[in-house]
Amino acid sequence: MSSFKREKKEEEDGGGSPYQNLDKTIVLQEARYFNETPVNPRKCSHILSKILFLLNQGEKLSTQEATDVFFATTKLFQSKDVMLRRMVYLCIKELSKLAQDVIIVTSSLTKDMTGKEDLYRAAAIRALCSITDSTMLQAIERYMKQAIVDKNPAVRSAALVSALHLSTSVPDLVRRWANEAQEAVNSDNAMVSYHALGILASTRRNDKLSTVKLITPLTKYTLKSQYALCLLIRMVAQLIDDDDSEASTPYIRFIQSCLGHKSEMILYEAAHAILNLKKTPRDLASSAVSVLQLFCGSSKATLRLAGARTLARLTSKHPTAVAACAVDLENLISDPNRSVATLAVTTLLATGAESSVDRLMKQISSFVSEISDEFKIVVVKAIRRLCQKFPRKHQSLAAFLAGMLRDEGGLEYKAAIADAIIALVEENPDAKETGLAHLCEFIEDCEHTALAVRILHLLGREGPKSRQPSRYIRFIYNRVILESGPVRAAAVSAVAQFGAQRPELLPNIRVLLARCEMDDEDEVRDRAIYYNAILDTADQELINDYIIDVPKPNPVLLEKALRDHMANQSQEAFDILTVPTEELKEAKEDVVEIEVRNKPKLLSMEEIYSEQLARVPGIDKLGPLFKTNPPVELTEPETEYRVRLLKHVFVRHAILQFECINTLSDQVLEQVHVRLECPPEYVVRFILPCPQLAYDKPASVFVVIDYPSAYLDSLGTFGATLEFVVRDCDPNTGIPDPGEGYADTYPLEEFYMGCADQIRARAMGDDWEQTWERAANILEISDTYALPETDPGAAAKSVCEYLGLPKATIVGDAVKEIRGGGVFRGGAPFLVKARIASSNVGVTMLIAARSPREDVAQLLLAAVG
Known part of the structure; x- marks a missing residue:
């Protein structure tokens, strides 16, 4: 019993973690103890725990350090201690990602995997599959198949989970284990059945027909595993969403039958699936x-x-x-x-109802301080929606948000509140003064630079439009005196907005900017000199283009375009208008939801495909990428070859990327290319074929075309045919049969190169009328059209689709008006104004386009004509 006694001092000091303040160097030195003979299992287990703790905390080991520790760890295979051996497996699995020559322990792990000690086998399988590369997996395939049908559930689950991880790197090999996995689906063990179904679903995820063949029999009898049944419900719900026909009726009945299940887990999964169906x-x-x-x-x-x-x-x-x-x-x-x-x-x-808002807000305030930031964000989002739903409640809602803004909280929480107040200011004119006042108070004590910069940007945009703009200048200028460099720079830009939009304040603004020209920070000085020089010109068009309504290019693509321009040593001046701007966001359906931590950064279409386009030879000579359009399906979803098209637009050229997927497991396609039937004046520069299109592995064919010299000739329909050589192959291994194969073709849907593909819309501010009037001296072309639609709203959406404008540019109720603008490839700006109304003969549209280039304005009208 003495071993269980604790000293008083130990009890007082026992609150901290035993792994706190670990030093990597000391732990690596301790790992040398593994070379001692005989080993102390308890001490070695403790050292391995330290190594695993450091790795899981994000500690970086060099390749040499990881290799040394890995080989020291392998010396512990001589110990027969069960707990130490299992720790060794864990450590090998983690270090295998960093160390070199890890394949050397394959024989030891294979021996443990096929041995009689069940406590070793499951962990050995997981470790072995993590260190074995795709070339060596053939050697252990027989053992993996045996493990999947083993009598021990832990061994079966370990083999199935390892196979699931391997399916991302070697899907063809894992697909050969389908028969063993199919048998495991009917296992009495809940986890084995669940993991087996996961394997089968993963290997068939791109083949709808085989997925249906898997799911249909399983829906006719109840699976023993609740986890497998939950996964089955999710797969069935996906099938229902993908198929709107009556063929989905049995699947709907299956989910409905699950609503009577005795398990709460199944009940919830079925209810959740039903309510999240598209229809x-x-x-x-x-x-x-x-x-x-x-x-x-x-x-x-x-x-x-x-x-x-x-x-x-x-x-x-x-x-x-x-x-x-x-x-x-x-x-x-x-x-x-x-x-x-x-x-x-x-x-x-x-x-x-509106009458219950005050009561519910009072109840929230009683416990809002007790909940975590993620649930506070849920509250903030709900209040934000209330501001839109009940605009008359803006005073009390803004006051509540301001109170939350003064409470303790992290950047994400404070940013959510600021977003709500900013939305209130932008959407409700009556709440603008109140919202700006609350934000001004907040930036006095704001600890987050990014948030302060954003609020200053809003004050610069909305402050000059308020009834008393001068009241905000003091708050903004205080940031120049008290804050860090980035905040001071943002404050200078905000102050310049007041000088640009409020002539009566211009003398005072010039004095403030002159003081900022002596700032210690380069960015602050440069901005102050830049804005002062523009304001001194008194040129309203110059002030509008460089202070008030400045286009915002995508920073990632701007950097890439500048690097390409410098690398090509082009004699032409760099044109920033050819760089894609930040994409306009369409309004999305907002729901109450808990924020997901560490959400991945959303990339633009141009960023997503930039790496693939870099493989096209000679792309650097085409100039900067202007725009990547959303994909267009050229085949039906159920066909044997699926092809979709992406149009990458440059100033004088376009790259047509045909993304292809072969859904036939018994065929390999070689020398895949696309034959185009182009409209007149288009020229195909060259085609980059796909050497091989294996089963379920996407690959692309690239076709580079030259645009016609005349803009009006760029509108046209293309015909396309997929051409390839077919070679039969073993569906299990994917290895082609001997022989040369035979040539074949596959017709694709026609596609259209339209106006929307060649323009990039720009966000138009509240001063759109002033922008239109400032362009009064620019060439204008107008015309009247009778549209085939019967509803002005539907007609307006169709026109926006043809012109590539977002639906947010549509305003008005009975009479719809489109107010849009953007840039055509090559950098020519344009403005479009259209009025759409019902008439005796249907729907009539009066449309006008203004652009410095007459052919661009003509093209815009031709697109809807």
Whole structure:
């Protein structure tokens, strides 16, 4: 018993982690102990724990350090201690990503994998699959198949999970284990069945027909594993969304039958799947909501959270069904779990009446300080929607948000509040003064540079349009005196906006900018001199183009275009208008949802495909990329060869990228290229074929074409045919049969090169009328058209689609008006104004286009003519 006694001093010091403040160098030195004989299992396990802790905390080991530790760890295979051996497997798996020559332990791991000690086998399989490369996997394939059908569930699960990881790198090899995995689906062990179904789903994810063949039999009898049944429900829901025909009726009935399952997990998964279908039948939706309603009254906090969270997400899609649960949600407001209470209140706010807002806001304020930042963000988003739904409540809602802004919180939380107030300022003219005042108070004590810069940008944009613009200048100029360099630079830009838009304030603004010309920071000085020089010209067009309405190019693509321009040593001046701007964001359906941490950065289309385009020879001679258009499907989804087209537009050229997928496992396509039937005046410069198109491995054919010299000739329809050589192959190995194969063709859908492909829309501000008037001296072309649509709204959307303008450019109710603008390839700017109204003969449109180039204006009208 003495070993369990603890000294008083130990109890006092026992609050910290034993791995706190570990030093990498000391731990690596301790690893030398592994070379001692005999080894102390307890001490070695402790050292391995330290190594694993450092790796999981993000500590970086050099290749040499990792290799040394790896080979020292392999010396521990001499020990028979079970716990130490399992720690060795874990360490080998982690170090294999960093060390060299790790393949040397393959024989030891294979021996443990096929041995009689079950405690070793599962961990050995996981370690072996993590260190074995694709060329060596053939040697262990027989052992993996045996492990998948082993009697021990732990061994079977380890083999299946390892196979699932391998399916991303060697899918053809894993596909050969399908028969063993199919047998494992019917296992009595819940995890084995779940992992086996996951393998089968992963290997067939790009083959709809084989996925249907897998799922259909499984829906006719109940799987023993609840986890596998949850996965099956998700797969069935995906099939229903992909197929709107009556063939999906049996699948809908299957999910409906799961609503009567005795397992709460299955009940929730079925309800969640039904409510997230693209088209949910009304009777099914009410049944699913009834399940969530029962969850809201459960004694288990997890079920209450699941019910409240899913109902919160339904507020925009099924508001009536959610409103029927108001009583149950009211009962959750006082829930001891504050996360549940938060979701309940925000859902009630989204579905309730204006009269209940003040009461619910009072209840939120009683516990908002007790919840985490992620749930505070949920509250902020709900309030943001309330500002749009009940604009008359802006005073109390803005005050509540301002109070939250003064509380403690991280950058993400404060940014969400600032976003809500900024949206309130932009969408509700009555709330502009109130919102700007709250933001001015916040930047006095703002700790986050990025947030302060953003608010200063808003003050510079909206402040000059307010009734008393001079009141904001003091707050902005205080930042020049008190803040860091980036904030001071943003403040200078904001101050310049007041001078550009308010002539009565210009003398004072010049004095402030002159003081900033003596700043210690280069960026601040340069901006002050730059803005002062522009304001001194008193040229309104110059001030508008370089201070008020400045285009914002995509920074990543701007850097790339500048590098290419310098590398080519071009004699022509660099034109910033040829660089894609930041993409306009269409308004999306907003739902109550918890923020996901560490969300991946959203990339533009140009950024996503820049690496693939770099493989095209001679691309550097085409100049900077102007625009990448969204993909166009050239085949039906169920065909044996799937092809979609991406049009990459340059100033005088275009690259047509045909993304191809071969869905036939018994064929390999070689020498794949596309034969084009081009409109007159188009010239095909060259074709970069795809050498080989294997089963389920996407590859691309690139065709470079020259645009016609006349802009009007660039509108036209292309015909396309896929040409290739077919070679039969073994569907299991993917190895082609001997022989030369035979030539074949496959017709593709025609595609159109339109006006929308060649222009890049620009966001037009609130001063669009002034922008249109400033362009009064520019060439204008106008015409009147009778449109085939019967509704002005639908006609306006069609016109925007033809012209490549976002739907946000449409304004008006009975009479629709389009107010848009942008840049044509080559850098020519344009403005478009159209009025669409109903008449006795249908829908009539009067459209006018202004551009410095007459052929650009003519092209815009020809696109809708």
